[in-house]
Amino acid sequence: MSPEQIVALIAALAAEPDPNAFASLKAGGANPDYPVTVTPCARPVAPTEIDGQTVICGTVEVPFDHRAPEGARINIAFNLYKAHSLSPQPDPVIYLHGGPGSGTVIHVAKTISYFEHLRGRRDIIAIDERGVDSSAPEMDCYSTLGEQLGPVVEKKAGTDVPSLSLDFIKGCLDELESKGIDYSLINTEQNAMDVPAVMSALGYDSYNIYGVSYGTKLTMEILRQDPPGIRAAVIDGNAPPWLPLYSMFWESHSTPIRKTLEPCERDPVCNAAYPDIISRTFALIDKLDSEPVQGPNGKVGLEEVFFTFDNRVDMTGKYEPLSPYMPLMIDQLEKGDTTIYDRIAAGELPPKPATADDDTVRAAAQAAGLSASDMVLVDAMLSAANHIRTAGDTVTRTAQALEAGLDSEARNMDLAEIFDDQLAQAIQSLEEAEARLAAGRDYLDLRFVTPSVDPLITLANAHFEEKTASAIVALARQLDPGEVARVFDLIRIDNQATVKDVEGDLQLMLYACQEDFANGWNSPEKFRELMVAEGSWGPVMQDILVGGLAAYFVEPCALFKKHPRENWTSVGSSDLPVLSMNGELDTQTAAVWGALSVQNYSNAQMVIVPESGHGTIQFSQCARDITAAFIEDPEGNLDTSCVEDLRLPVMLPDGTMHPLPY
Structure with a gap:
């Protein structure tokens, strides 16, 4: 935080709460059909937020069955983050989380960290969907x-x-x-009816939706129902209900491999070095189950190679830029050579950025011929840098302690x-x-x-x-x-x-x-049938992937x-502006599902982001900029050229790096 932000934070924490902040919500909300109850936000909220001033938390009471509104009720938990602007746009963004499960309301600071790029001009709302965590x-x-x-x-x-x-x-x-x-x-249809009810209760006539993973499926159901007030929607990591997704999860593991290697096959130089690299990769993975390659550090088998591809990203935003080395790794393993794999496993690839300690910086400055007086300035700068790092950590910890202490005294x-x-x-x-x-x-x-x-x-x-x-x-x-x-x-x-x-x-x-x-829409039998028909995975991986589905879903779903x-399961349609965002390396929802999600949307745009996983805004400033531009002007011409700069080069057999086409 800047000094000005620190002063403002202390002033806000020490001041009397603004009685007008979120006044309508504290009075029960904007729609008596869906009463609002304000509750304390999950702790800690500082240093980025102040409960009751920059963020407010609570529940909205909605019908358990929207078709029988006089019956039982259920509370939908929410966090509402105020826009940074003093003159915000009237249409906020509501975030619909994935899973379904693992809600978002309890993670006050983490949740808004994903959407700060949209908060400059708009309020952000996060909810736990019905049946999930704080909403049940x-x-x-x-x-x-x-x-x-x-x-x-x-x-x-x-x-x-x-x-x-x-x-x-x-x-x-x-x-x-x-x-x-x-x-x-507890189903997606009722879940979709909750969203406009919550937005009405919070006082918004118009709003935008940002759905991730299952949240995209929920968004598509809301678009099918077409309630009034939706201005635009972003669907990021697409899971359309008109695909038998649980019978297609094999594709969320094969697509990242294909998307990584397709640019090589399109490029003459790379293709000459590694011809037919896609089919060779899938064939090698299957072969390694029975014929692992013995290297100096042990055997390299099916699991090792599969997870080297699969674990480049995860749902927390972790990312390892290993794509440049994949063709050479496969080429070497086919020949019984584990060199590249061993370097990846040892953490040598990708190369880590150099981190210079103070002594290294001083030595470099001296080697550059700086004078004694200049070296005094270098030492002063290094000392100031260390003070800044220490001060930043101290501000965060003490702000959290101050906020927690004031909250403790208040309660x-x-x-x-x-x-x-x-x-x-x-x-x-x-x-x-x-x-x-x-x-x-x-x-x-x-x-x-x-x-x-x-x-x-x-x-x-x-x-x-x-x-x-x-x-x-x-x-x-x-x-x-x-x-x-x-x-x-x-x-x-x-x-x-x-x-x-x-x-x-x-x-x-x-x-x-x-x-x-239901009705055989997903099943192990359909899983195998679709996987065999597509042809990427060999017999061994087919058995492994089908077994995973059966073990996780078949017995529980029988209950x-x-x-x-x-x-x-019919394909939905909409004329509203929709942006489909998809990460090439996404192992939860295949990037190719993005086009299938918007196939009947007349006003849709689609972006596939290289080197990004599940929920593209976790991985790329480019993705954040694109989504922010879309929310700002959903009907405008969207500049997506930044994605081209995300394509990584490929390492050729001689160790040189060769650029690849987008």
Whole structure:
């Protein structure tokens, strides 16, 4: 942060909150049909945000079934980040996350970091989609978790518990049914109806959508429903419902290989050096299963080569620029030579940028013939640089501490957190594993108890020896009503963290098993049929990839009733401006799915970004600039020329680098 930003931050944190900030939301929102409740944002929000001033968090109450609006309700959690402009555009951007599962609302700072490039002129809204994390606390299966707390603890400790996921899903479905929750309504159709309801509640008449991964599928369903107010949409990492995607995930692994090697086949020099390199690569990967290459550092087999391609990117934004070395690696391995592979495995490739320490810089300055007086200036500059680095880290840490301290004082949390810590320590200190599990189960069950001191006292007396119980009971009796509420808030947070370890699969299965595996739309049989017909993968990889699908989805999906919907798999159409963004190296959603997503969209533009993975804005300033330009002017001529500069060269057999065409 600049000095001006630091001063502004301190002033904002120290000042009285602006009573007009987010006034309409604090008053219940803009649409009485969808009431808004403001809640504290997940901590920490500083140094980039100030709860209630630059960002506000809460829930919007919407119908559980939008076709029966008088029935049960569900709360959709949101974060609303104010635009940096004092005169923002009226149409914000709502981010629809992937999965489905692994929500975004709890990650206040991380979430907005992806969208700062759109925030200069527009508010940004992030939600947890229905049935996911903060948008479904009543669907958390704490009874099932309590029954399986032992296996959960073993899994968290690193022990393999193969049946835990399946057992948890089965128990959780039974638990949801016993609560009377119709989980068939956790689907993309209802999810799509939530979005315009949330935007109406937040007071926006017009808005833009940015969907990533499953969020693209959700965006396409919203476009199918065509509610009023949508100005434009970006779909990044495309997963169209009119493709049997779970039967096509083999393509999300073959496409990055093809996209990496196609420029070589198009280039005369590279093609002469590595003829037919695409077919050779797929053939070699299959062959290496039974005939690995022995190198000085061990065998190089199918898995090693497959994951060298596949692990160049991941969903967190990690990226390794290994594409230049792939043709030579394949060429060498065919000849029994592991040189390039070994250098990649050792971290020697790609070459790491030189990082000069102070002594190296001084030596270089002296070698350049700088005078003694100039060297004094060099030392001063190096000292200042170190001070700047230290100061930057200090500002971040102290701003977070200041914000947390002010928040603690505002909510009178100290005694509550002391109590929660002592209760946790008392449970952990129980000598017998079964005693710890029993206390842990009762602790989990507090999630459903009306906050008061009595259940805390009951838990202490039931599980701890007299001295420990007396200390906890005495501390509990000192809690005032606000502190009691905070203790139960901490219990809720602890519950969510524990259940999240095993609930992630359930959140995905609620959507995938009920929708995508209905009527044979996806199946291992279709997976193999489509993969064989396309022809990239050989027999060994076909068996591996089919086995992966079967192991992950077949047994769990057999536990669900299927709920196919009319026209769910028919190709959608829209006349709204849509930008399809796709990363060439994306191993979650194949880049070639981008064109299939917008095939019937009359006002669509498509960009494939080299050297980018899942969610292109994580990987490339070029992608961020393109999406920002599109949101600014969805109907304008979009300049995408920056993607051409992202194409990396290829290493030829003599070790020289040769440029490749885009």
